[in-house]
Amino acid sequence: MKQSQLFGKTTKDVSKDETSINAQYLIRGGFVDKSMAGVYTYLPLGKRVLSKIENIIREEMDAIGGQEILMPALMKKEDWQITGRWDIDVMMKVKTFFDKEYGLGWTHEEVVTPLAKKYAKSYKNFPFSLYQIQTKFRSEKRAKSGILRGREFSMKDLYSFHTNEKDLDEFYDQSKDAYFKVFDRVGIKDKTYLTFASGGDFSKYSHEFQTLTSVGEDIIYICDKCKIAVNQEIIEDLKGSCPECGNKDLKEEKAIETGNIFKLKTRFTEAFNFKFLDEKGKENVVLMGCYGMGPSRLMGTIVELSNDKNGIIWPRSIAPYQVHLVSIGKDEKVITEAEKMYESLQKEKIEVLYDDRNESAGVKFKDSDLIGIPLRIVISNKTLEKDSVEIKRRNEDGFELIKIDKIMNFEF
């Protein structure tokens, strides 16, 4: 992509109201545009990052047998009434001209349960799991911290269906591993803890995935021995000790919830009377689990964790482009070499953003740091004197010169 053609632009100034790092850098870098409080447009750069995160999640959900579907965002009022969740404050409701009401999905048990019931009648159909990556709507009383807590946001929600508890437990554990694989691949595994949290109406505990960050909204207590944590909301119930080893020497930290898994058991299957026939032809209630993770919140969290005073430092796996090719000056020789390299990189299927703009070196470097692509290649008169280009990694200080005719041998 040529940067001169890229929709969206970087900016030096952003409202002083926006105090969170992710809001500052994502807006300044031209990744997102705020439409209203808690509602954002993802511009081309931001959309690329979001899609990459979604694809990583997709791969890991597929790997544990999840099958991707896409459910509606507009949902039947009657189904919400069946589960008693129609009048809940986070629900956004829409009304037609003729006063017919619908709910906007803030979770999808009310769609997925009747759906699963329609297609799975026999024990032979179980277990199975369905997921989607979709926009969720929540009437947050207070949207905050850029894309970390919005009223409309991207969410992966997976639902699993089982004939017995052992099977549910096994899948539940697999999902934990899958979640950590995602956190590993997007570069925040070291800061993410499996966290015991309240189970709501459904079970004793649920598990959250809490990622340490100062903008976090949760307080968690970490057990360094077990590498797990406890959410503040249940620390009293546990008398301040680790639920695994009983250790009382827990470390208090601020964190943000980047995932949540839940054994719903029969909470929704009972409401929708979802039963299966077992080997003996006897009816049993289906057991269910749900597993959520927000790609847009992950994106914001990663920015919060991976930046410096000049801008974002994207991990390779989710960077909008792998290489930022920057030409300095408008000497014909420089332009020609830069164009040539742009074409070669594209031919090699290396994702490259080419800053072909007629801007000063300073502007280009500042923008490059702000956008945060992992690898920068600079071509200028200075480098061409040595038949070279300069290569610099965003997360390192130094740079190296590489001969132009060797560049395609470089490990990108």
Next chain:
RNA sequence: CGGGGCGUGGCGUAACGGCUAACGCACUUGGUUUGGGACCAAGGGACUCCGGGUUCGAAUCCCGGCGCCCCGACCA
């Protein structure tokens, strides 16, 4: 939803109740520049959030609404 702060070109800000609402960035045109947010010149762009009120006169004061940010509460 409670508390606090704030609404002025796209963005950041300025303007005592009183001239044609000013400046910087961004944008357009021409020229000079090009290794860390360059320079010169000439331009375009505003019902000062909305509605009402006070006043000879309101961006400025008062009332109401809406919006935005922060803190708190809430958050399967």
